[in-house]
Amino acid sequence: MTYPIILRKKVLKALEQGMSVRTAAKLYDISPTTIINWKKDISIKPIVRTPRKISNDALKQDITDYPDAYYYERAARLSCSKSGIEAAMKRLGYTRKKKS
Template identity: 50%
Template sequence: MAYSEDYRQMILSKLEKGDSFRKLAAEYQLSPVTIQRWKKNPKRKQRVFRPLKIDNQKLIEDVATYPDSYHHERAIRLSCSPRGIGMALKRLGISQKKDP
């Protein structure tokens, strides 16, 4: 659970006024280690999200442009994982058929 920066600053200001880690932890139902981490770095970590799905149109264009590419080559061009390419191609119904 992420706490707001205002909440963190309020607890850290009480810590600076002389309250102990244990007292604040018991009062706000937090771990003393959490408060210690906030004291070291009061800013919240920013999570970096990668796109969950590959753009279908870009993938279709890539398949048309490079029909013999491997999944790992497509993954580099589209900035995703080879497994993601395989799942997206399956979702679109595109498969590589072998000639007999």
């Protein structure tokens, strides 16, 4: 969770006035480790997400070419894991095969 800079400054000001880290943590419902990290660096760091390994276009093409394929077969063709295929298909709105 990203805490606003105003809250960070408020907590650090309370520490400067003599409040202990544990007391501040309980009062503001924040982890003591988080407060200690704020003492070192108060800036908000951006959350960097790695790009997805499975291309949406490649997966859609694979689904079109092989509609009855199992997850492990798709994973082998797209060189990724079975669980990665499951997550990518869920992300695109595809459900697993159903028996008719």
